Amino acid sequence: MDRPKHQRGVSLIEVLVAMFVFGIGLVGMSGLMLVSARSKHAAYLRTQVAFLANNMADRMRANPVGVWTGRYNGGAYPVTSGSVECDATTACSPDAVAARDKGLWSQLLASQLPDASAKIECTGVDRVGYDPSAQLAKRPPFGGTCTMWITWTEQGIGRQQNAQAATQSFAWIFQP
Secondary structure (H helix, E strand, C coil), X not given: CCCCHHHCCHHHHHHHHHHHHHHHHHHHXXXXXXXXXXXXXXXXXXXHHHHHHHHHHHHHHCCHHHHHCCCCCEEEECCCCCCCCCCCCCCCCHHHHHHHHHHHHHHHHHXXXXXXXXXXEEECCCCCCCCHHHHXXXXXXXXXXXXXXXXXXXXXXCCCCCCCCEEEEEEEEECC
């Protein structure tokens, strides 16, 4: 059965329009996948920050004398000094434990976060009436609080291919 002359080629135009609409949908989906991948990476980095902060807080809880003497305080993380070796035959002093903790944590910080830096500041140990030697048998053994700041660079989440990287920061006040 022949079609009238005015209907010839209509199916081809319908197919082309459908393919055009489908193509626009695919472009939109690819943009959503890009934003999703960047958001997933940002969430991963923030999870790593929480892990790193808890890791150092646990290290500090295990060495209260190092915290009391300010061995963890500093704004130059990651540190570049080498790790201190302690074993069953050579015991570590609280200062050596703090130096080892700082070195190991700095390696984690540098390997897990892009352009990472951190600062730790513990205060309050010098307040009137606080005696660390008397507090050792009690909990918490540290009379003050510590503040930890971690900063890193995160790729922008915008739709542009070259979205600007942004510096992110995490601040946490805790008592080791």
